Amino acid sequence: MRTLKPIPIRRHGNRQTFVFKDLATTPYVFVRHDAPRATLEPTYDGPFKVLKRKERNFVIQWGDKEVNVTLDRLKPAHLLGDDFEDITPETIDSEVQVQDNSESDVAVHKKRTTRSGRVVRFPERF
Template identity: 45%
Template sequence: MDCSIWLPSKLTSDQGKQFESNLFHKLTKLLGIDKIHTTPYHPQSNGMVERWHRSLKTALRARLNHKSWIEELPIILLGLRAVPRSDTNVSAAELTFGKTLRLPGDFYDTDRNVSYDSYEYVQKLRQSIDRLKPRPAARNSKHIFVYPDLKTCNKVFVRNDTVRKTLQPPYDGPFNVIKRSDKIFTLQLPDRKAKFPIDRLKPSYVLNETDVTDETSPQKVYFTQPEIPSPTSCPEIPKI
């Protein structure tokens, strides 16, 4: 966690051991940071960071040539922070420092002599940010199917997104529903309570004991074994 620029007021992480440790909780409490975490195996809830991690890994794979990735990391981070984003048309460095970074190639350009008035620059920057609009979602975005019966069911199955064996069932459960919202369900597991996103759940259809009455209970059917004649009682076969 880099706090060289400022301290974050809120920190979102997954439920990895390093983020859920007692040491990390004490550190965030000492620094006055509101620590929240995503639901298990649901990277979509922290999609902005996960998308940036994918770009970082792609850049590392392109640069590695029998070298250590740690040696290549500084130049890759410099490039990612200096490139303009497609939705805002400005780089992360410009949003943080208010100006572009000086890249290695800029040191050889001696013809540029640009001076900025600080007040005028800040005013133009604020006007530009106010004109920014969020980028609309793609029309072909994937629609997530949600079971309609999740609104009323008392028990649900949870999809197991961990690496599993070939014949292992894809769902665990069923588990009792304690609390539900539009996107998050709180379930009672065998040893604890846990929250799960709705796209990992499917309703469980279980018959209650009260649904089975004497009228609908299966009746016993008795079969009588037919008598098998003894060999002595069989008629003799005429000899030919």
């Protein structure tokens, strides 16, 4: 019995968490929503502006408040433009209307009728 050594105890939940490398430099982040979700509800909220970076926490701007959030819940937000705050619903609607007008002109030219009378739209490459 003297020669037997104790076996090290394995503890559950002591796993290392994955942290994105881009979190050190990104100006905006998404925050994981840990509450139970409904069907098709997004997993992450945001994007939110990063105000301060600490060792295990970030301070973000959530509405009018500054909120501490742990690194485990954060995901970097890769935004397409630098002027993210300038985007308003009116500018998005105007961009969609411009795209819809150009697509409708193309769709009119690409409509064909099959022998059975169905209207078919082929992509531009055909």
